[in-house]
Amino acid sequence: MGARAVLIAAVSSGQGKTTVTAALARKLAQAGQRVRVFKCGPDFIDPMVLQRASGAPVETLDLWMVGRERCHQLLAQAALEADTILIEGVMGLYDGTPSAADLAREFGVPVLAVIDAGAMAQTAGALVHGLRDYGPVEMAGVIANRIGSAGHAAMVQASLRGIPLFGTLPKQGRSLPERHLGLVLPHEVAGIDDLLDELSAQMTFDAAAFAALPEIRFEAAAPAAQPEPLLAGRTIAIARDESFLFVYHANTELLRQLGARIAYFAPLNDEPVPADADAVYLPGGYPELHCERLAGAARWRASIRAAHAAGTPIVAECGGMMALADALADGAGHDWPMAGLLPGRVTVQKKLAGLGPQALATPQGVLRGHTFHYSRLDTGAPVIAHTSKNPSGAQGEAVYRVGSLTASYFHAYFPSNPAAVAALFSRSEA
Structure with missing residues (x-):
C-alpha cells in the first residue's frame, strides 16, 4: 500500500507550517484528491484547523507518546484511503526527542521545507541545504512563505540549487489568528472556510512536480490489539x-x-x-x-x-x-x-x-x-x-x-x- 507523503517542517515555530499545510490540504482537496493530514507531536488546536482544511479527521503521530507501532498503523491505514498524506511537523525539524526528523526517517517520508522568506532571498538556499544535510533527511522540496513578488520568488528558487520550489505564498493580509496557547479555534474565526479558500487560491503550486514524487510504500501493519472491555456498560x-x-x-x-x-x-x-x-x-x-x-x-x-x-x-x-x-x-x-x-x-x-x-x-x-x-x-x-x-x-x-x-x-x-x-x-x- 502506498501514497504520496511529505512531512512539512521548518527551521522553527512561527514560519507558517500550519498555514502552508492547511492551504496545501485545501488546494489538493479542491483538486479532487483524497487527503489525510497528521500532526507531529502533542497538539490540540492545529489538528482542528487541519481537519477543517482537509475535511478528514487529523490524528497525532509521535514516536514516543503515540509509539512507533501505532504511528505505523495510522499511516498504513491512511495510505489505503488517501492519495496524499501530509504530516505537519512540530517546532523546528530537529527539535525535540524524538523530533519530526526522526519520524520522517523512521517511515521514509521526505521533508517539504517551509521557509519564511519575508526578510531573505538567496540565503533561503543555505537554510534549506542546512536543514537537509544536518540530519540528514531526504528533502522533497520547498514552499516559500511571505513572498513579496515574482522576482523575489525567482531569487529564492535560484538559491535552492536543484531542490524543487513546489510553491509560494504571498505576505498575507489575513492570516490564521493566534492566542496564548496557539491558533484561535476554527469555529471562533469568522469566515474560516473563506479564509482557507483564500489561502489555497493565493498559493502558487507546481502540481505536476508534486505529483511526480514517488509514492511511499507503507508495509501492512499488524492489526491493532483490541483492549479488554474494562469499561463495558459504563x-x-x-x-x-x-x-x-x-x-x-x-x-x-x-x-x-x-x-x-x-x-x-x-x-x-x-x-x-x-x-x-x-x-x-x-x-x-x-x-x-x-x-x-x-x-x-x-x-x-x-x-x-x-x-x-x-x-x-x-x-x-x-x-x-x-x-x-x-x-x-x-x-x-x-x-x-x-x-x-x-x-x-x-x-x-x-x-x-x-x-x-x-x-x-x-x-x-x-x-x-x-x-x-x-x-x-x-x-x-x-x-x-x-x-x-x-x-x-x-x-x-x-x-x-x-x-x-x-x-x-x-x-x-x-x-x-x-x-x-x-x-x-x-x-x-x-
Missing part, C-alpha cells in the same frame, strides 16, 4: 464546549473501545453532569476565557459537586482542573469562583508554566502524554504522584487526588496505556 460524561475542547480524537475512541458509552454535556450552557454518568472526564481548554459564565453556571457546579460527593470518578486535565479549583484569577485582575472541589487558586500568567512530553507511572504501567499551560495552581491538595519529563526524567507535573477526583496539568494520551485509563475511570480506583 457511561462516561465528557465536558465539551468552548471551555473544554482539548481532547485527542484517539482518547474518546479508546474509551469506546474499552466499552464505555460517551455522553457529552456543556458546562458553559449550565448543563449538569448527566444523571447516568458512571465517571466524568473534564479535558483541557480555555476556562480562563469564560470565567464569568462558568462562575454563573450554578447547575453545573452543583452537579459536579454532587457527583464528587457520590464517589463518581472524575478525571480533570489542565483546563478541566482549573475549573474545579476554589477560584480562578483570569489575569485581568478578577477572581472568579469555580466548582471548589480542589482547594486553592489558579492564576493565569503571561509566562509559560509548563511545556513538553511527560509520563506518569501507574500500577498498570506508564501512561504517556504532555503538558502545556500558562497558569499555576496554588493548592494544599494531596499529591499522589508526579509525572516525569521526557527525555530528562526530571520531575514534572503534580497529580492531585481529592476523594474520587484525579486532577493534573498533565494531558494523557489514552492509547499509550488502556489499562491505566480504565483504572482512572473506575470507581474502585477512585
